[in-house]
Amino acid sequence: MTPQTWAACRGWLLPALRAEDGDEAALLADIQSGRAQLWAGEGAAVVTQCVTAQDARTLHIWLAGGDLAAVLALRPGIEAWGRGLGCEAITIEGRAGWARVLRAHGYQSQGAVLKRSL
Numbered sequence: 648m649t650p651q652t653w654a655a656c657r658g659w660l661l662p663a664l665r666a667e668d669g670d671e672a673a674l675l676a677d678i679q680s681g682r683a684q685l686w687a688g689e690g691a692a693v694v695t696q697c698v699t700a701q702d703a704r705t706l707h708i709w710l711a712g713g714d715l716a717a718v719l720a721l722r723p724g725i726e727a728w729g730r731g732l733g734c735e736a737i738t739i740e741g742r743a744g745w746a747r748v749l750r751a752h753g754y755q756s757q758g759a760v761l762k763r764s765l
Contacts, residue, residue: 648678648685656685656692659712663741668709683709686725691717695725697732704732706765708739715748722752730765738762 653675664674677683678694686693691713698707706729711718729737739745739754739761746756754761 652685652687656687656712659692660694660710661712663710663712674710684728686721688713688717688721690714691721693718693721693725695729697729697734703736704734706732706734706737708737711739711741719748719752726763726765734765736762736764 657671660674661671664671668674669677674683674694677696678685682696684695684697686695691711693708694710696707696709698705706725708725726737739749740759741761746754746761749761749763752763754763
């Protein structure tokens, strides 16, 4: 990740970063170490993490921000990358509006988490 890429994405992602998720320095450290992945698009950005729980790999969308259409345009590539890693599902935890938007793309609510099989 270049400083220019982060500068372009920073304004979209920092508003989505909650205090319990850490701060900007921790986010950057996770991206630079490979513990998190930054997906930069034209008008939006997404941060993902591959997690293993209960012997299943899941790609979790940690942060997303920017233009909604631009965020959704990143979805197919993110999902394909997760499948390539052997992830069985993709998840996102966020505001209720995501459930309405992502339902059309096969995501289902499981409590506070939206999940889609890959």
